[in-house]
Amino acid sequence: MRLRPAAQPPRVPGSGRRCAVRACGFTLIEILVALTILAVALAAGMRSVAQSTDAATLLKQRTLALWVAQNRLALAQLANPWPPLGVREGVALQAGSGFVWRETVGGTPNPGFRKVDIAVADPAQPDYVLARVVGYIGQPPLP
Numbered sequence: 356m357r358l359r360p361a362a363q364p365p366r367v368p369g370s371g372r373r374c375a376v377r378a379c380g381f382t383l384i385e386i387l388v389a390l391t392i393l394a395v396a397l398a399a400g401m402r403s404v405a406q407s408t409d410a411a412t413l414l415k416q417r418t419l420a421l422w423v424a425q426n427r428l429a430l431a432q433l434a435n436p437w438p439p440l441g442v443r444e445g446v447a448l449q450a451g452s453g454f455v456w457r458e459t460v461g462g463t464p465n466p467g468f469r470k471v472d473i474a475v476a477d478p479a480q481p482d483y484v485l486a487r488v489v490g491y492i493g494q495p496p497l498p
Contacts, residue, residue: 419449420475420485427456427473428490435495437469446478455481467494 426447431438443458459472468491475486 416452416477417485419452420454420477421488423447423449423454423456423475424473424486424488427458427475428471428488431458431460431471431490432492437492437495438471440469447475453478454485463491468492469494 426449438458438460440460440462443460445456445458447454447456454475455478456473456475459474461470461472463470471490471492473488473490474484476482476484
């Protein structure tokens with residue numbers, strides 16, 4: 356086994372050439388450029404994850420609001436006597452989340468039916484409707 360003198364530059368693996376000590380590593384600029392590219396890619400990934408989380412939260416709110424609206428329509432269908440014409444508002448709790456609802460009962464050309472329009476919103480933003488259900492109910496039979 357032959358030892359190399361300490362003054363000779365190291366060999367580049369896989370080639371028979373010798374390289375200067377400065378040419379065997381990365382420069383500071385190359386490392387900074389690589390870190391910048393990595394930072395931009397990670398920031399884009401985090402933005403995508405945040406948007407996905409926001410979309411899932413909104414979908415959950417809309418689903419719960421739809422359930423509130425469907426429950427209100429079912430109550431109107433079961434009401435005896437049927438709901439009077441006009442507007443009613445209230446608060447409902449669904450799966451631990453609070454919602455405000457507005458129920459508008461209107462007439463139809465056929466006096467035996469009424470139109471029920473139910474809008475459900477988040478209490479923090481009552482003007483932004485998360486779910487809307489429109490149904491028609493018939494007059495219940497007389498007892």
